[in-house]
Amino acid sequence: MTSLAPIAVALDAPDLETAARWASLVTPHVSTVKVGLELYLRYGPDVVASVRGASRVEVFLDLKLHDIPATVAGAARVVSRLRPAYLTVHATGGAAMIRAAAAEAGPTTKIAAVTVLTSLHDRDLGDIGLNGPAADAVRRLAAMAVAAGAQAVVCSPQEAAAVRAEVGPEITLITPGVRPEGSAAQDQARVATPEEALNAGADLLVIGRPITGSPDPGAAAAGIAAALRRTGAATR
Numbered sequence: 001m002t003s004l005a006p007i008a009v010a011l012d013a014p015d016l017e018t019a020a021r022w023a024s025l026v027t028p029h030v031s032t033v034k035v036g037l038e039l040y041l042r043y044g045p046d047v048v049a050s051v052r053g054a055s056r057v058e059v060f061l062d063l064k065l066h067d068i069p070a071t072v073a074g075a076a077r078v079v080s081r082l083r084p085a086y087l088t089v090h091a092t093g094g095a096a097m098i099r100a101a102a103a104e105a106g107p108t109t110k111i112a113a114v115t116v117l118t119s120l121h122d123r124d125l126g127d128i129g130l131n132g133p134a135a136d137a138v139r140r141l142a143a144m145a146v147a148a149g150a151q152a153v154v155c156s157p158q159e160a161a162a163v164r165a166e167v168g169p170e171i172t173l174i175t176p177g178v179r180p181e182g183s184a185a186q187d188q189a190r191v192a193t194p195e196e197a198l199n200a201g202a203d204l205l206v207i208g209r210p211i212t213g214s215p216d217p218g219a220a221a222a223g224i225a226a227a228l229r230r231t232g233a234a235t236r
């Protein structure tokens with residue numbers, strides 16, 4: 001049996017039937033499926049069971065919580081009952097907020113701190129009050145988030161090596177902004193290929209539209225997984 005690729009397929013579908021179909025097609029090949037805001041806001045907690053189906057796939061709940069500590073603590077407590085492997089919060093919510101989320105996440109849920117969205121360019125940072133370039137802001141936010149109890153960090157593959165050096169080997173590095181060679185970047189600004197991301201130290205690659213936009217999402221996921229195995233990147 002071949003091992004599952006360290007890929008979280010972003011199930012950014014407009015409806016549950018499509019998301020569940022994509023999940024059933026990709027789960028023979030990837031370790032994780034990611035549920036984001038569109039699905040969760042439309043269907044609520046039931047969506048997690050629907051995309052899990054009968055598989056043992058890990059679920060990444062990408063809700064990007066960002067509020068005062070007490071509110072985020074309550075949200076983390078409630079969604080931890082769904083036993084997601086990861087739950088995201090925005091690192092810019094600050095250390096107290098991250099600490100509150102980490103205190104409420106169950107033992108099987110890692111709080112993943114989103115540093116600087118991969119859709120932002122260096123030139124966008126000033127407008128949102130962050131001192132750039134993005135690589136510096138990501139490194140600062142990652143260090144703060146981990147010190148506050150985050151067990152995973154979300155950054156672009158372009159910052160993965162610097163973040164790994166900053167936070168050490170125990171923290172799970174998750175990288176969206178992954179595009180196989182020749183795929184359009186779409187609204188992603190800081191991108192790299194799957195092989196580059198893993199070689200830079202990423203543990204889990206978030207890939208959505210390059211897989212789900214394919215006429216055959218199962219084959220697209222299998223192709224990326226096989227390419228990673230061929231280059232040896234997946235066995236880093």
Ligand SMILES: O=c1ccn([C@@H]2O[C@H](COP(=O)(O)O)[C@@H](O)[C@H]2O)c(=O)[nH]1
Binds near residue numbers: 177
């Ligand atoms: O910085 C971030 C944080 C989260 N995301 C999420 O990842 C996927 C990427 O999907 P693609 O189709 O591969 O672009 C999407 O669900 C985002 O919400 C991110 O892109 N960047």
